[in-house]
Amino acid sequence: MKxxxxxxxxxxxxxxxxxxxxxxxxxxxxxxxxxxxxxxxVLERLAACEQAPGLILCDVHMPVLDGVGFLxxxxxxxxxxxxxxxxxxxASDPMVAEALSAGASGSIAKPFSVDQIREKALAxxxxx
Amino acid sequence: MSxxxxxxxxxxxxxxxxxxxxxxxxxxxxxxxxxxxxxxxxTAAHVRFYGALDGECILLFAAVDAEKLTRMLLGEAPxxxxxxxxxxxxxxxxxGGWKRRLRPPASGANLSVPTxxxxxxDPPDDVRGYQFNDAQFAVGLTxxxxxxx
Numbered sequence: 001m002k003x004x005x006x007x008x009x010x011x012x013x014x015x016x017x018x019x020x021x022x023x024x025x026x027x028x029x030x031x032x033x034x035x036x037x038x039x040x041x042v043l044e045r046l047a048a049c050e051q052a053p054g055l056i057l058c059d060v061h062m063p064v065l066d067g068v069g070f071l072x073x074x075x076x077x078x079x080x081x082x083x084x085x086x087x088x089x090x091a092s093d094p095m096v097a098e099a100l101s102a103g104a105s106g107s108i109a110k111p112f113s114v115d116q117i118r119e120k121a122l123a124x125x126x127x128x
Numbered sequence: 129m130s131x132x133x134x135x136x137x138x139x140x141x142x143x144x145x146x147x148x149x150x151x152x153x154x155x156x157x158x159x160x161x162x163x164x165x166x167x168x169x170x171t172a173a174h175v176r177f178y179g180a181l182d183g184e185c186i187l188l189f190a191a192v193d194a195e196k197l198t199r200m201l202l203g204e205a206p207x208x209x210x211x212x213x214x215x216x217x218x219x220x221x222x223x224g225g226w227k228r229r230l231r232p233p234a235s236g237a238n239l240s241v242p243t244x245x246x247x248x249x250d251p252p253d254d255v256r257g258y259q260f261n262d263a264q265f266a267v268g269l270t271x272x273x274x275x276x277x
Binding site: 009010011012014015018061088089090091092093094109110111112113 | 148149152153198201202203209210213214216217220221223224225227228235236238239241
């Protein structure tokens with residue numbers, strides 16, 4: 001399974017990637033993107049090869065294109081095939097509700113444990 | 129509730145938030161400690177609350193302790209950008225966790241994205257110190273207005 005992590009914080013991308021590996025999920029590749037535009041570019045590149053991630057973990061607040069913008073643009077481009085887990089420090093952020101309306105499948109609050117990542121990922125991920 | 133009692137309650141909620149964050153992220157204890165630092169605190173992160181809570185949360189680290197935190201999170205030697213990211217993320221997590229512990233409607237207030245500043249700082253007068261392993265940092269909480277049931 002390919003996993004896409006969209007987050008403007010390089011540190012958070014590393015921490016999420018490490019948690020996914022430690023969770024023991026069957027991962028083929030972890031792809032990182034620094035904002036929603038980069039995330040869309042990854043989805044387009046994969047789609048061109050008839051591929052898609054099995055799970056996307058996405059930050060809410062990002063420069064250039066935020067999490068909600070990413071969800072809306074991927075839907076408009078017909079790229080909304082993978083479940084998206086929003087990663088947030090503020091579960092009551094109105095943008096999390098907006099993200100769920102825009103196609104996100106769930107959210108996980110920071111700080112998260114490996115067990116929490118495993119539980120959420122197993123519930124949502126599409127294993128090829 | 130008096131202003132002093134409210135401030136004491138908010139600090140208690142921050143103690144809980146800090147303990148939870150360090151236990152979850154690093155599997156270690158982080159406890160309140162004397163808010164004095166051997167090294168000058170020259171790395172700060174800031175998150176603003178707005179909506180049903182008007183205020184801010186500021187984290188202050190000495191550079192050496194910010195580097196220790198980041199190294200512990202990553203498990204490797206960090207570069208400067210990663211250190212700024214780590215202090216900003218911790219501020220984000222603590223501000224979000226503390227706000228969640230308030231009563232509504234303040235618990236539903238909004239957070240700004242964290243900003244990180246390095247160099248010469250103008251820290252708040254009243255800060256709470258915390259210690260983890262051999263490192264420490266300080267949290268400054270300012271509440272201008274709050275709506276709680």
